[in-house]
Amino acid sequence: MDSKLWLAVAVVVIIVAIGAFLAFQQTPPLQTSTQQTTTPQTATPTQTAKKGNIYVIYDIGGKGDLSFNDMAYLGASRAAKDFGLGLKEIQSKTQDDYVPNLRAAAKSGDAVITVAVGFLMTDAVKQVSQEFPNVKFAIIDGYIPDRPNVMSVLFRENEGSALVGALAALTAYYYNCTKVGIVLGMEIPVLWKFEIGYAYGVRWAERFIKQKFGKDVKFDILYVYTGSFNDPAKGKQAAEVMLAQGVCVIYQAAGATGLGVFEAVAEAGKKAGRTMGPPFAIGVDADQDYIKPGFILASMMKRVDVGVYTAAKMAVEGSFKGGVLELGIKEGGISVSTLDDLAQFLEIGIRAGAVKESDAQNIINTVKEMRSKIPTWIWEAVDKLKQDIVTGAEKVPLPTSQDQVVQLRKELGLGTVG
Amino acid sequence: MRRLTFSLLNTGLALFLAFVLGAIAMWISGYDPLLSYKSMLLTPLSDLTYLFSALAFSAPILLTGLTFAVGLKAGLFNIGAEGQTYMGALGAVAAAYLTRDVSALPLAVFLGVAFAVAWSAIPALLKIWRGVNEVVGTIMMNWVAYWLVIMAVSTIFANPSQPEESVKMPEAARLTPLVAGTDLTLAVPLAYLTAVLIYVFLRYSVWGYRISISGQNPTVAKAYGIRPEQAVLVAFGIGALTAGLAGVLQVAARPPSYSLARNLANVYGLGFDGITAAMLGRGHPIGVFLASVFLGILQEGARHMQIEAGTPFEFIRVIQGLLILFLALQMVRKI
Numbered sequence: 010m011d012s013k014l015w016l017a018v019a020v021v022v023i024i025v026a027i028g029a030f031l032a033f034q035q036t037p038p039l040q041t042s043t044q045q046t047t048t049p050q051t052a053t054p055t056q057t058a059k060k061g062n063i064y065v066i067y068d069i070g071g072k073g074d075l076s077f078n079d080m081a082y083l084g085a086s087r088a089a090k091d092f093g094l095g096l097k098e099i100q101s102k103t104q105d106d107y108v109p110n111l112r113a114a115a116k117s118g119d120a121v122i123t124v125a126v127g128f129l130m131t132d133a134v135k136q137v138s139q140e141f142p143n144v145k146f147a148i149i150d151g152y153i154p155d156r157p158n159v160m161s162v163l164f165r166e167n168e169g170s171a172l173v174g175a176l177a178a179l180t181a182y183y184y185n186c187t188k189v190g191i192v193l194g195m196e197i198p199v200l201w202k203f204e205i206g207y208a209y210g211v212r213w214a215e216r217f218i219k220q221k222f223g224k225d226v227k228f229d230i231l232y233v234y235t236g237s238f239n240d241p242a243k244g245k246q247a248a249e250v251m252l253a254q255g256v257c258v259i260y261q262a263a264g265a266t267g268l269g270v271f272e273a274v275a276e277a278g279k280k281a282g283r284t285m286g287p288p289f290a291i292g293v294d295a296d297q298d299y300i301k302p303g304f305i306l307a308s309m310m311k312r313v314d315v316g317v318y319t320a321a322k323m324a325v326e327g328s329f330k331g332g333v334l335e336l337g338i339k340e341g342g343i344s345v346s347t348l349d350d351l352a353q354f355l356e357i358g359i360r361a362g363a364v365k366e367s368d369a370q371n372i373i374n375t376v377k378e379m380r381s382k383i384p385t386w387i388w389e390a391v392d393k394l395k396q397d398i399v400t401g402a403e404k405v406p407l408p409t410s411q412d413q414v415v416q417l418r419k420e421l422g423l424g425t426v427g
Numbered sequence: 428m429r430r431l432t433f434s435l436l437n438t439g440l441a442l443f444l445a446f447v448l449g450a451i452a453m454w455i456s457g458y459d460p461l462l463s464y465k466s467m468l469l470t471p472l473s474d475l476t477y478l479f480s481a482l483a484f485s486a487p488i489l490l491t492g493l494t495f496a497v498g499l500k501a502g503l504f505n506i507g508a509e510g511q512t513y514m515g516a517l518g519a520v521a522a523a524y525l526t527r528d529v530s531a532l533p534l535a536v537f538l539g540v541a542f543a544v545a546w547s548a549i550p551a552l553l554k555i556w557r558g559v560n561e562v563v564g565t566i567m568m569n570w571v572a573y574w575l576v577i578m579a580v581s582t583i584f585a586n587p588s589q590p591e592e593s594v595k596m597p598e599a600a601r602l603t604p605l606v607a608g609t610d611l612t613l614a615v616p617l618a619y620l621t622a623v624l625i626y627v628f629l630r631y632s633v634w635g636y637r638i639s640i641s642g643q644n645p646t647v648a649k650a651y652g653i654r655p656e657q658a659v660l661v662a663f664g665i666g667a668l669t670a671g672l673a674g675v676l677q678v679a680a681r682p683p684s685y686s687l688a689r690n691l692a693n694v695y696g697l698g699f700d701g702i703t704a705a706m707l708g709r710g711h712p713i714g715v716f717l718a719s720v721f722l723g724i725l726q727e728g729a730r731h732m733q734i735e736a737g738t739p740f741e742f743i744r745v746i747q748g749l750l751i752l753f754l755a756l757q758m759v760r761k762i
Contacts, residue, residue, distance in 0.1 A: 064734075069692050099733045100740050102726065104692040108610065108683055109480045113730050116476065129591055129688075136683040140608050197590045 061121040062095040063088060063321050064114035068107070068127040071100045076295035077313055079357050081126040081149065084314030088321035094121055107133035115141040122147055122324035124317050134159060145329055147320035149313055150199075157331040160323070162316040165337035166199070167206030168398050169309040170260070171405045172338075172345050173291045174210020175217070175394050176306060177258035178228050179387040182218055184287045186257040190231040190426075192247045192270050194238040194263035201408045203262035203293070203309075204232055208421040209405050210394070217390055231256060233426045235266050244269030250426050252277050252288055258306065260291040267293060268300070275301040285379045296346040296354040299364065302375040306383070308346040315342050339399045345391065351376055434709050441753035442707075449746040458738040466735035467728030467743070477727055479611035483681075485723030486618035487512070490673035491701025492708065492715040493625050494666035498561075499710040500629060501662035502642035507547055507565030508670040509698025510572030514546045515539035515674020516687045516694045517576045520584045520593045523600070523678070523686075531600035535675050543671025544664055546572060551663035555656045569698070573691065580689050593687040602680035614680035619716065621669055626712035628665070638662050673697060703747060706754040722747075 065085045072078045082098070089096040097117075099110045107130045114123040115137060124147045125134050131151035138146050138159045147160040154161060177189045191207050193200050208230050218226050231251055235243045244266035248259050252273060259274060261267030274290040285303035292298060292308030299305075316336055323329040336342020344350075351373060358364035364372070380388075397403040408414045450460035471477045491508040498505030518539030522531045550564030584593045602613045629635040641648040641658035648655050677694050678687050687693065704722055708714025725747070729740040 097734050097737075099730050102729065102740060102743075103696065104684070104688050105484065105610075105677075105681060106726075106730065109477075109727065110730050112476060112480075112608075113734060116474075117734065131589075132683040195590060 060093065061119050062097045062117070064117070064120045064123040065096065065098045065317070066107070066110045066114065066123065066125050066130065067098065067100045068125075068129045069101050069104060070127065072098075073361055075354070075358055075361060075363055076297075077311075078126055079361070080295060080313040081124070081317050083357075084312075084317030085124065085321065087314065088318045088325075092121075092321065092325045094321075094325070095119075104129070108137060111137040111146070112140070115144040115146075120144060122321050122329070124149065124320060125151065126313070126317075127151070145324050147317070147324075147334075149316055152333070154333050155331075159331050160320055160329060161333045162320055163333055163335050164311050164316070164342050165202070165335060165405075165407070166262075166309070166311060166343065167202040167209070167405045167407050168337045169311070169343035169345065170203045170206030170262075171210035171213065171398065171403075172391055172395055173260055173307060173309045174207040175214045176210075176345070176387065176391050177207070177260060177289075177291060178211040178214035179217070179390055180287075180289060180306060180383060181228065181258050182214070182226060183384060183387065184257060186255065186287065187226060188229045188231065188251075188254065188256040189258045189260075190233075190248075190251040190256040191260045192244055192251070192263050192267060193232065193234045193261075194266055195236055196234040198409065200234070200262055201414050203260075204423070205408050205414065205417050205421065206405050207260055208232075208417075208423050212421055213394060213403065214390070217393075221386075221390075229256075230421070230423050231426050232423050235263055237266050238264035240266050241269035241272065245273045247426070248273035248290075249277075254426070257287045258289045258291065260293070260309070262293050262309075271297070271301045271305060275304040278304050285375070285382065292346070296350040298346055298351050298376050299355055299358065299372045302372045303379045305376075306379075308350075310344045310346050310350060312336070312342050312344060315340070337398075338395055345395075348373070348377060348380070437757055438707060438709065438754070441750060441757065444753055445746050445749035448749050449742060452745055453738060453742055458742075459736055462736040463732050463738040463742065467732040468724065470731035470735065471724045471727040475606075476609050477731070479606065479609040479615075481723040481727035482615050482720065483610035483612065483723070484726045485719040486614045487673040487677055487697045488700045488704050488722050489618045489622055489716055489719035490669040490676075491698045492704030492719055493622060493669040493701075493712065494698070495702050495705035496708065496710045496712060496715050497625065497629070497638070497662050497666045497669075499705065500642050501638045501658050502645070503659060503662055504562050505547075505565060505663065505666050506562060506698070506702060507550060507568055507663075508666065508673075508701050509696075510565070510569035511543040511546050511667045511670035512674040512677070512694050512697050513569075513572040513576045513691060514542040515671030516678050516691075517579055517584075517674070518542040518671065519596070519675040519678035520580065520687045523594050523596045524584050526600075527597045529597070529599040531597050532602075532679060535596070535600070535679050536672070539675035539678075540668055540671040543667040543674065547663045547667035547670075548660075551660050555659060576687075576691060577689065580687055580691075584687075585689070586686065589686075591689050592684060593689070596679050596685040600679065601685050602676075604682060610682065612676075612680040612682070614676040617672075617676065621672065622712045622716045625665070625669070629712065634658075634661055670698065670701075673701075703751055703754075706751065706758065 063085050067078050085096055111133055114120050122145045126149050128150040134146055134148045138156050145158055149162050152161050153159045181189050211228050211230050215226055218224055233247045235247050244263055248270040259270055261270040271290050274288050277288050278286055289306040292305050294311045297308045355369045359366050406417055408417055453460040453463055471481045494508035519535035522535035522538050550561055550568055553559035553564050554561050580593045586592050586594050605611050637653045638658045641655035645655040674694055704715050704718040707718035725743055729743045732738045
């Protein structure tokens, strides 16, 4: 009945298959590069021979975001290499996959540690950690303080935000500008850490300027919650409003919404006939300096890789215990991006196909040039604040309730865009 | 009998081709197809926890598959299950918001099904009154539902302590796992029972007869004194019933969250998986049941394939995509 049709389909299929195969044969570099980015099948037998595995469970976002999840992978693969463990990754297709994914890892019996990447898996980790009390779990960004077998890896983003706040204010001062801003995502408690930390850094910079130059400068700090993490258009609009009011450095803590901030800043700079800021933007979580090279001063890096690595290390060394593991500047969990970080992230970007290999050197040169235009005393000042935070001489406030935030906003003089 | 053999043969051929092409894709990308297929198809059957998980995945797919299958019987290409599932879930969330005790469960079923049926009535009436093609109508309604539900979950029904999701089903109103430590809830037998009821309805009820006659030939239906428009309306309504139920169960009977994710991550795509199930099951309720179990096994198998063979789960999507392609080819051929 359908035999002719099927014959035709089969022929097409075979031709396509042979064609694809030949195409891959002709370009061996392509094949090796795909094998590098993914876990090659040849690695599996050797993995099982090792003394255990690190299981990494991604949420529905998953790998390839050039940020959070890719950093988790980076940390896990480094830990696997250093401690002679295998690495098993499980991506979730839907939210309903979280529990079965965690269960499958726990049931395997060879999990040294099971790392859930992202706070979306909090409920799932709570449930599965109870079902398997002898399996060690770690969750990045999720808060589960009361399980003996769950380590909640949290970051002190307020410290890093203070550093970029100081950087923003000092850079603005250098360019004779007294307005800085921050664009945020949804108003959830985590983001208060970014907002308040940033403002604290700006006020610290005022004290620093007073001390160094004897000048009284008062910065206006504008903040806006866009209400979304995945709307670049909204981020762009928010940034444009700020730029129109004379803001010259904008920090973004808004996920993909923040990409619009970069867009707006770079556009404004180019309109003014510049290839580099001011105005400047500041990136978040990953090293985002390469997205608009020359217009992104630096990024407040949340080292998810360090978090995953530390959790795995503690599990291997036997020092793993349930509760909260807080990583700040001192522990290397928070930092301001450097040129070395940039090179590493460009590599991830190239592997994921987001950055062309031929552009990489150009980007590095541009960022290098931009950084050299910022006087060294500014970088040194940021470094000083960093040291002070590490030694405990400076304590960046950590708001945990709505009342505290309202109070801190008043104290630090944050203003809405109006 | 001859027809059944033929359609089984065709489905088998489509499955075979999809898996062969999937294997080639895996092999080219440097993964082991044999180990991948073994872990994907056999590991889920090797352990009760995994098997129950596969069945839990099959339940909503079966329900949305029935939506499409009933539509097909009436000669409709009803792809509105996706949006109707969102509306069903929204109904459940609204119930959870309104009452905080066990009464939230019946209310959830009522509101969820009511929302879904109301949602399906719009493209159905547009089709009957204005002749708007149901494909266009339902796609539009899917998108309207998508944004509407996201808006509702982000505002009135938002969970203040967990911003990424809606208010949770009250604990008393949750359908918790029947076997501890697995995902098997009452949703699974409920979905299967629904399939049986739909089968009986289509095969033995007067309305079932009217639907299939109008689906096969509206002119003949008219000659018999059947009004095809009414059959269309009923088919849409029944379809919305099952799709809405799928949405309700995703909220009320799916551990651990018992809520609707703000990005709809726990209902998104179910309607389209249902279309695959309906096509694979040749539009027959029992066929759809078998197909949904198969798709459930694939979804459960995806994680074991990643663990045992290191093969990324995207290959499951490749295979499903190919399967739809080959099945669609057969359907186009028939029309």
